[in-house]
Amino acid sequence: MTVIAGILLFASFFFLLLFGAPIAIAIIVSSILTFFLILPFDVAILTSAQRMVTGIDNFTMLAIPLFVLSGIIMNNGGIAFRLVNFAKVLVGKLPGSLAHTNVVGNMLFGSISGSSVASAAAMGRIMTPMQTNQGYKKTYSAAVNIASAPTGLLIPPSSILIVYSLVSGGTSVAALFMAGYIPGILWGLAVMVVAYFMAKKEGYPVSKLPTIKDVLYIVASAVPSLLLIIIVIGGIVAGIFTATEGAAVAVIYATVLSMIYKSIKIKDVPAILKETIEITGMILFLITASALFSLVMSYIGLPEALSRALLSITDHQVGIILIMLAILLVIGTFMDITPAVLIFTPIFLPISQTFGIDPVHFGMIVCFALCIGNMTPPVGSALFVGCSVADVRIEHVIKTLLPYFAVVIIVLLLVAFIPQISLFLPNLFGV
Template sequence: MVIQSVLMLFGVFFVMLFAGVPISVGIGIASIATALASFDPNPGIGVLSFIAAQRSFSGIDSFSLLALPFFTLAGNIMNKGGIANRLVRLARLFVGWIPGYLAATNVLANMFFGAISGSSVAATSAMGSIMSPLELEEGYDPNYSAAVNICSAPTGIIIPPSGPLILYSITAGGVSVAALFMGGYLPGALLGICVLIVAMFIAYKKGYKSSTVKEDVPAIKIIIDAIPSLLAVILVMAGILLGWFTATEAGVVAVLYCGALGFIYRELTLKNVYELLADTMMSSATILFLISTSTIMSYVMTVSGIPGAISSMIMGVSDNKFVILLIMNVFLLVMGMFLDLTPAVLIFTPIFLPIVKSIGMSPVHFGIMFIMNLGIGSVTPPVGSCLFVGCGVGNVKIEGVTKYIIPMFVAMVVALLLITYIPFISLGIPYLAGLVSSI
């Protein structure tokens, strides 16, 4: 019965996916089809429809979920409000001496941007639109430039604040957002460094030089200009850690602060604000619809016994903790190629969290590993959101960037394995901050 449910659920979903049906709609159709085929027929379609509607609404009836649209809006404001440009100039100041410095600037700027916006897609779009023309001017291969931008963007969902980490916290039943946020700093930095090393090696082989740009303002002026933007990170994280406000309220603070900076920099107008709100509403509605349909799928999976069956299958392969984690990583990397991050978090958290708890892994450690897996998936076809946005912004084709993405992908997987098997990388800072009891 369980095998039938698994085949029905994922079979219908992937048929919908490859047929071009939107992911959220495909999830809903697959869930309802599985319920009709696998559940007791006595309640009838009417009762099943009621359950589906009830689960759909309960899935998005959460105060914590309000953090997602607020951080999305903050990222959009950063992009249009002049904040991203100032972060790029600061990054170039730090890494201008490196061969292929513009690629290094892109990596560092994505890390800065992600530390405020919490969105890898927003980072891909913002940094790509700024860096691509500069790199083209200096003779960089556009495919190389796009690959660096695409592969460094996932640092934005690891370095806090992070929308996916908030979503994982909710789905996992209240894992501390503060602990997840503090746990994301070192893994996010490690991911960025691994991509940077490969980017520098390729730049050296291609003969790209260090910076010859002469800034028209002193270095101290560039730093001072960027400080207000970087203070957004300190304000958000300090507020959460000191208990001044929740993660949701932190999103509101980020919007107000970044909005104020945008008007002070005279980059935002009332027309900009309307467009930003409209864009945020569209993207937030898409995310919430994904969450609602994924909640139906999670319910169908639970009732069908799918999580328990998958757990038993994985535990049956080996009782070795390291082997189990390797199997999970491989599975999630493959799923990340086909599933967007939001539904993947909602679908697989209930499946894998009980397994990692049974082998003594911290839910905070697992959350960082889990989100990084899906972030890496965002740079791979066929559903990689960062890949498609980065190729669009860089005006290149997927076939062209692939040869550069492959070595960077390998470096990202190395970072993932280090994070998986060295708990201190994820738990060291939360432990020192008193947010987790052990490492």
């Protein structure tokens, strides 16, 4: 029965995706169809409805709409220009300095906005014209922007890490937040290494460095924005407030900062709230659908069956991790990161635990691998947005992106096989 139910579950799911059904609808319909196979009609419907409601009945879940709201407020608050200027100060002496500025800007702005798409759009609109004016190829500019945009999904505060915490059975959000820093920074540095050698080869210029007076002004302008990360993450790690309370603090701080900058007007509030509701509704609908999917998988014993299947191939930790990474990289190319985390964490987490892999470390492996899908075809969101704002065709950028794919996958392997990359900061801060 497990095999038949599992085939029906995934076959119906991918069939619906193939014919253009929204992913949440595909998850719900395939789950209910599988329940019909093993439960009476009325029990299947009642169980499905109850699970979908309880799937989002969690206090920690409130952090998601609040972090989304704070990110949108910051997106509309003129923060990107201040962070770009700050990034120039940090990397202005490197060849191809504007490309490095783009990478650092994505790391900073992405962590604040919590969205690779928002980061790619904001940084692309600012940096591409500047780079074009200094003779950079558009394909080079777009590739750097696309390759570095997903770093903000790992560098906290990150909604996807909260989602992983919920679906993994309550892994500490504070520990996940601290764990995300080093992998996210390593990703950004790897992109900068490739950008450096490409810039040297093409002879791209070094930006004119600002005066000491300008540097002080730029840093002072950026500090209030950067303090958001310090206050929120510091408060969560120190135990001053929970992740949800920290998200509320982020909304208040972002609102006050935008009022001080006079960058958001009262007339902008309805549009900001509308965008927040749309994004939150999409995320929560995916979570409630995936909660049902996970219940069905658990009910038919699919995680245990897949665990036995993988262990029959190899019982070596390295082999199991490589198989899981290969599956996650493939999944990430055609599935958004949120539903992928929700669906595949319950399958792979029990397998990882049999080998003693820490749930925080495993969370970094899963999220890092799936984040790569943001920069890959056919559905990479950062890829499409980055190409759009740079006004280049995807097929022209892919060749330039290949070295970035290579170095990011190398970093993924380091994160997967060196646990301390993820666990050093959580252990240091005792979370």
